[in-house]
Amino acid sequence: MITAWLTISIASFGGGFAFNKLFPSDYKWFMRLRRPRWLTFEKAIPVIWIFIFLCGITSASALWIAQPATLNTWLLMASYAIVEFAILSYTPVMTRLRNVRAGAIAGAIGFILGIVLTAQVWQISSLAGWLLVPYLLWSPIGTYVTWVMARLNPPEI
Numbered sequence: 664m665i666t667a668w669l670t671i672s673i674a675s676f677g678g679g680f681a682f683n684k685l686f687p688s689d690y691k692w693f694m695r696l697r698r699p700r701w702l703t704f705e706k707a708i709p710v711i712w713i714f715i716f717l718c719g720i721t722s723a724s725a726l727w728i729a730q731p732a733t734l735n736t737w738l739l740m741a742s743y744a745i746v747e748f749a750i751l752s753y754t755p756v757m758t759r760l761r762n763v764r765a766g767a768i769a770g771a772i773g774f775i776l777g778i779v780l781t782a783q784v785w786q787i788s789s790l791a792g793w794l795l796v797p798y799l800l801w802s803p804i805g806t807y808v809t810w811v812m813a814r815l816n817p818p819e820i
Contacts, residue, residue: 667724667731671740675720675747682751689758696763697815702808715798719743722784722794729788739787742780749773750798753809763813770806777802 698705723743730736750773757766777798785792 667727671723671727672720674744675716675723678744678747679716679751682748683755688754689761692761693754693758696812699808699811699815708805711801715801716747718794718797719747722791725794726784726788726791729791735787739780739783742776742783746773746776746780746798749776757809762818763809763816764818767806767809767813770802770809774799774802774806 723740726739727736749769753766753769753773756769757763777795781792781795781799784795
């Protein structure tokens with residue numbers, strides 16, 4: 664389990680690091696955006712995402728242990744990577760386009776991909792499926808917050 668978890672962790676963090684280097688974001692623009700008054704938990708969002716990514720890594724590891732090195736498992740590992748990149752695309756898509764609505768759409772796509780992945784994973788390992796639930800719970804919240812921010816911050820022309 665530790666070898667699978669470590670290998671998947673390195674691949675996940677390495678992929679995330681490479682993705683962020685390939686697609687830099689304009690954080691200054693993002694930080695200037697108006698936010699809804701009720702968004703009092705914004706400082707907790709990075710911690711929430713760290714927890715979600717750790718759950719995703721542990722989910723992939725549990726799946727690998729339940730069904731190691733089969734073609735189906737390799738395809739599901741690719742699906743985990745696709746969901747990770749969909750999640751990571753949220754900020755660069757939004758900041759490069761300077762369009763918060765584009766970020767909400769990216770978040771919604773990630774959620775849909777997460778549902779599909781969870782449905783596939785659950786058939787092999789219920790533990791791996793349960794570990795994806797925090798993402799499925801948080802993603803609609805994050806997408807809703809972004810959608811509200813889109814109304815507060817119309818696209819620049």
